[in-house]
Amino acid sequence: MSDLPLISFFQRVLDPLIIMGMLFLSSMVCGVPFSGYLMVLMVLAFFISSSVYQIIDPYSAWRNARMLAFTRNIVGGWVVTVVILVLLGQVSGMSRHYPPQVALLWFVATPLLMLLCHVLARSFGNNPVYSGDPRSVIIVGANNVGLKFARAIEQHPNLFMTVRGFFDDRTAERWPQDLRHPMLGTMNDIAGYVREHQIKMIFISQPMSSQPRIRTLLDELQDTTASVYFLPDIYIFSLMQARFDNILGMPVVAICETPFTGFNSMIKRISDIVLALAIQIMLLPIMLVIAVAVKLSSPGPVIFRQRRYGLYGEEIIVYKFRSMTVAEDGDKVVQATKHDARVTRVGAFLRRSSLDELPQFLNVLQGRMSIVGPRPHAVAHNEQYRKLIKGYMLRHKAKPGITGWAQVNGLRGETETLDKMEARIRYDLDYLRNWSLWLDLWIILKTVAVVLRRENAH
Numbered sequence: 001m002s003d004l005p006l007i008s009f010f011q012r013v014l015d016p017l018i019i020m021g022m023l024f025l026s027s028m029v030c031g032v033p034f035s036g037y038l039m040v041l042m043v044l045a046f047f048i049s050s051s052v053y054q055i056i057d058p059y060s061a062w063r064n065a066r067m068l069a070f071t072r073n074i075v076g077g078w079v080v081t082v083v084i085l086v087l088l089g090q091v092s093g094m095s096r097h098y099p100p101q102v103a104l105l106w107f108v109a110t111p112l113l114m115l116l117c118h119v120l121a122r123s124f125g126n127n128p129v130y131s132g133d134p135r136s137v138i139i140v141g142a143n144n145v146g147l148k149f150a151r152a153i154e155q156h157p158n159l160f161m162t163v164r165g166f167f168d169d170r171t172a173e174r175w176p177q178d179l180r181h182p183m184l185g186t187m188n189d190i191a192g193y194v195r196e197h198q199i200k201m202i203f204i205s206q207p208m209s210s211q212p213r214i215r216t217l218l219d220e221l222q223d224t225t226a227s228v229y230f231l232p233d234i235y236i237f238s239l240m241q242a243r244f245d246n247i248l249g250m251p252v253v254a255i256c257e258t259p260f261t262g263f264n265s266m267i268k269r270i271s272d273i274v275l276a277l278a279i280q281i282m283l284l285p286i287m288l289v290i291a292v293a294v295k296l297s298s299p300g301p302v303i304f305r306q307r308r309y310g311l312y313g314e315e316i317i318v319y320k321f322r323s324m325t326v327a328e329d330g331d332k333v334v335q336a337t338k339h340d341a342r343v344t345r346v347g348a349f350l351r352r353s354s355l356d357e358l359p360q361f362l363n364v365l366q367g368r369m370s371i372v373g374p375r376p377h378a379v380a381h382n383e384q385y386r387k388l389i390k391g392y393m394l395r396h397k398a399k400p401g402i403t404g405w406a407q408v409n410g411l412r413g414e415t416e417t418l419d420k421m422e423a424r425i426r427y428d429l430d431y432l433r434n435w436s437l438w439l440d441l442w443i444i445l446k447t448v449a450v451v452l453r454r455e456n457a458h
Contacts, residue, residue, distance in 0.1 A: 014117065015049065015053060015114055016045075016046045016047075016049050016050050017046075018110065018113055018114050018117060019045050019046065019049050019081075019110055019114075020042045020045060020046055022106055022109055022110045022113060023038060023041065023042050023045065023102075023106050024038075024042070026102045026103075026105040026106040026109065027099070027102050029105060030099065030101045030102045030105060032099045032101070032102050035097070037094060037097035037098065038098065038102070040094065041085065041089075041094075041098060044085060044088065045081065045085060048081050048084050048085065049077070049078070049081045052077050052080050052081050052084075053077045070118070071115060074111055074114055074115060074118075075111050078107075078110060078111045078114075082107055134157075134160045134161055134162040135160060135161050135162070135200040135201055136162060136164050136197065136198070136199045136200050136201070137153065137161050137162060137163045137164060137199070137200070137201045137202075137203065138163070138164050138165060138166070138167060138184065138190070138193070138194070138199055138201075138202055138203075139163060139165075139166050139167070139181075139202075139203045139204075139205060139231075140166075140167050140168070140187065140190065140202065140203065140204040140205060140206060140217070141166070141167075141168060141204065141205035141206045141231075142166040142168040142170070142175055142176055142179055142183065143176070143205055144176075145205045145231050145250075146166065146203070146205035146231065147176055147178065147179065148250070149203060149205065149231055149247075149250060150163045150166075150180070150181055151180075152247070152248045152250065153247075156248060159247070159248075161201065163181050164181075164182075164184065164197070164199065165181045165182040165183060165184040166179070166181055166182070166183050166184065167183075167184055167185055167186060167187055167189065167190050167193075168183065168186070168187075169186045169187050169213070187213055187216075187217055190202070190217060190220070190221070191217070191220035191221055191223065191224060194221065194224045194226050195223070195224055199224075199226050200226060200227065200312075201226060201227050201228075201229065202221065202226050202227070202228045202229070203229050203230075203231055203252065204217070204228065204229070204230050204231065205230075205231040218255075218256070219390070221256070222256075222390060222391040222392075222393060222394055223386055223392070223393050224313075224393060225312040225313040225393060225394075225396050225397060227254070227256065227257050227258070227397075228254075228255055228256040228257075229245075229252045229253060229254050229255070229257075230252060230253040230255060231250070231251075231252055256394070256397075257397070258397040258398055258432070259398070259432055259433075259435040260398055260399075260435075264435075267437055268370060268437075268440075269367075271371075271437065271440065272364050272370050272371050273364075273365065275371055275444075276361045276364040276365050276371065277365070279361055280361050280362070280365070283358060286355070286358075287358055287359070290321055290350065290355060290358070291321070293346050294321050294322055294323075294344075294346055294347075294350075297344050297345060297346040297347075298325055298344045298346075300322055300325070301322060302321065302322060303319050303320070303321065303322065303359055304319070304320045304321065304322040304323070304324075305317050305318070305319060306318055306320070306378060307378070307379045308376035308377065308378060308379065308400060309376065309377065309379060309382050309396055309400070310368055310369070310376065310396070310399060310400055311396065311397075311398065311399045311400075312396060312397070313393060313396045315379065316363070316368045316369075316376075316400075317368075318360060318363055318368075318369070318376055318400075319359035319360055319362055319363055320356050320357060320359055320360065321347075321350055321355065321356040321358065321359060322347065322356075323343055323344060323346070323347025323348070323350050323351050323356045324342040324343050324344065324347055325342050325343075325344060353451065354451045357402055360402045361402070364402065367399075368399070368400075369399055369400050369401060369402065370398070370399040370400070370401045370402075371401060371402050371403070371440070371444065372401045372402075372403055372404060372405075372439075372440040372443050372444060373398045373399050373400050373401025373404055373431075374395040374396070374398060374400055374401060374404050374406070374428040374431070374432075375400060375401060375403075375404050375406070375407060375424075376400035385421055385425075388418060388421075389418075389421060389422055389425050391425065391429060392425055394429055394432070395425060395428040395429060395432070397432060398431075398432055398435075403443060403444065403447040404427070404428065404431065404443065405427045405428065405430060405431035405439075405443055406423070406424040406425075406427035406428055406431075407447065407450065408443055408446035408447055408450055409427055411423055411424045411427060412450065
């Protein structure tokens, strides 16, 4: 399953990093300077090994505790990676620049270290001291599949999941005799329980005959931030990031999931940090000038702090340069309008040029926001619109962004009508369904053009 942390961490991140690190260590052990050619080899090895192991998928064997098969797949994947690297080196002529003693040590030691790290990780993962806070799980349907799934989770603590209980519409006399988890209620109680207890994952084990009830449940769950999965015997709903997957060999279908899991999460975070640091360094003098101008233009703080909903609907504090004479952050927040008397003279310029958003790059470095994502709304606005717009809360399955797909499509600034907010939400959900790194880069480029034209900013 793509968002299981330990498995995803090894599959997408740690194994390629071990491969890179072993090349550097091999050069040190052999007393050979780490040249630019070895750096090129390191980068190639990272991307090639990532692709090879994604295709071979040795981690399904690892998940199912088939260590012999896993060892065979790890070694086989490494051999394939080495063969590709050798062919590339021969074709490009770069292989003559690689010290043979370094290459030999690297080829032999790397799979051994990878296997050792996996064995240690399994030991740590099964130790409650290192397992961290488990994610809360509820199962809809107290049937054989649901019970088997609950037992599998209990037997594998390295999944970092804990089953809170079951929901089922059947009466008590029809419950399974070997039900070991509490029955928490009927399907009508699920959405309220999920919101109250901040449940992270919901697994639905219902037959296709329950299709109308499942549709109703999915509509209700769109007002939560829980990830929803189907166990076998299902009716497939294509909602968001729908895909087939498995946990411990049992097939599930993700029907409402964030795109930022596993490798995608790492790529998104690295790109955010690199861009945010570069922008902060380049614009630091400008930000200092703006801070002085805001302080001198009107009484009040330089930085305006407002509560917003972040990833999974958790409250975060978002920073902006203060552009108004008020700092509203209560149960009622009035959006800024054109020629708004509350906007200061300096603030008007900052809002037109979007310079008031610059402190949010600090939010990005903190990990609270992303450069590209659904724009964060005030908490008061969230509570208002989640009741009016179907699927509104699904936009919080990603970190809020400084800019977004809606903003570069003409929905920047005030959303004075419900239709405009609905259109913004449609763009936000479309972004989550179709996310890619290239889409992020395209949005950033379009944002520059929008800001220069000063569209819908006031």
